[in-house]
Amino acid sequence: MGRVSNKVIIITGAASGLGKADAMRLSDEGAKLVLTDINVQDGKQVVKECKNEALFLEQDVSQENSWSDLIKTTISEFGKLDVLINNAGIAQIGNIESTTTDQWRDILRVNLDSVFFGCRAAIPEMSKSGGGSIINMSSTTALIGLSPYLAYSASKGGIRSMTKSIAIHCQEQKNNIRCNSIHPGSIFTPMVDDALKNLVGIKLMEQEDPEATRKAMGIGEPLDVANLVLFLASEESKHINGAELVIDNGATAGDASQ
Numbered sequence: 001m002g003r004v005s006n007k008v009i010i011i012t013g014a015a016s017g018l019g020k021a022d023a024m025r026l027s028d029e030g031a032k033l034v035l036t037d038i039n040v041q042d043g044k045q046v047v048k049e050c051k052n053e054a055l056f057l058e059q060d061v062s063q064e065n066s067w068s069d070l071i072k073t074t075i076s077e078f079g080k081l082d083v084l085i086n087n088a089g090i091a092q093i094g095n096i097e098s099t100t101t102d103q104w105r106d107i108l109r110v111n112l113d114s115v116f117f118g119c120r121a122a123i124p125e126m127s128k129s130g131g132g133s134i135i136n137m138s139s140t141t142a143l144i145g146l147s148p149y150l151a152y153s154a155s156k157g158g159i160r161s162m163t164k165s166i167a168i169h170c171q172e173q174k175n176n177i178r179c180n181s182i183h184p185g186s187i188f189t190p191m192v193d194d195a196l197k198n199l200v201g202i203k204l205m206e207q208e209d210p211e212a213t214r215k216a217m218g219i220g221e222p223l224d225v226a227n228l229v230l231f232l233a234s235e236e237s238k239h240i241n242g243a244e245l246v247i248d249n250g251a252t253a254g255d256a257s258q
């Protein structure tokens, strides 16, 4: 028996990085997966690599209508919905003076509107399934300032507070649905490799030994986050609700040099 045996789990942004790692880990532990992404080719490849039942659906999470289609397909294929992982996201450089209005709206649409649409669409079906777990991928940028990622930080801060409102709503409704946010620091994925290139001029994938450089720079690996996602998806975390779980190897805890 796996830790999430027979749970039906939706993961957005599952074609790459953290979403892909979540899919592998949850599939290993017996979940039935509905994976979505705008990247169809890589998304279908992830399905092929899953050990347990999984299907892929093309979805742009920022499109409101895509959510009712996704929930309908999930129910028709698997009969219920237990867990929603709102993972898809984008990051673009821009501080308070350089961010354009179009950039601001794009980032908020993909990163924040999507979480609102997803939670609103999933809760009625999760209620029918007797409860469930919603896991919203935020960031440490929701907790501390990062000037080159203004809109990104704002979107992740919005996810943090929306998560708590949803958790309290679900308690009031007594529907047995939990809602928590995860706040990773830097984890080695294509998104972070691009960010590092922009911020410090280093691309991990271009290093002679990317793994050694990753460790030396104190950067996590996707499995670190996937293990936390697995815990939140499972019944082991049944008393954790409305929480913000930071996973950054102490980066936001204080200054290690003092």
Ligand SMILES: NC(=O)c1ccc[n+]([C@@H]2O[C@H](COP(=O)([O-])OP(=O)(O)OC[C@H]3O[C@@H](n4cnc5c(N)ncnc54)[C@H](O)[C@@H]3O)[C@@H](O)[C@H]2O)c1
Pocket: 012, 013, 014, 015, 016, 017, 018, 019, 036, 037, 038, 039, 059, 060, 061, 062, 087, 088, 089, 090, 091, 110, 137, 138, 139, 140, 183, 184, 185, 186, 187, 188, 189, 190, 191, 192
């Ligand atoms: N990697 C990190 O260090 C880190 C840190 C904090 C938070 N996060 C968050 O974790 C999540 C995953 O990031 P990642 O590092 O794996 O990035 P990634 O770029 O490797 O993966 C993101 C995935 O989301 C998909 N996506 C983008 N726009 C989409 C849309 N409109 N609809 C559907 N899918 C879309 C992409 O195609 C991609 O497969 C993001 O929300 C990100 O903000 C990552």
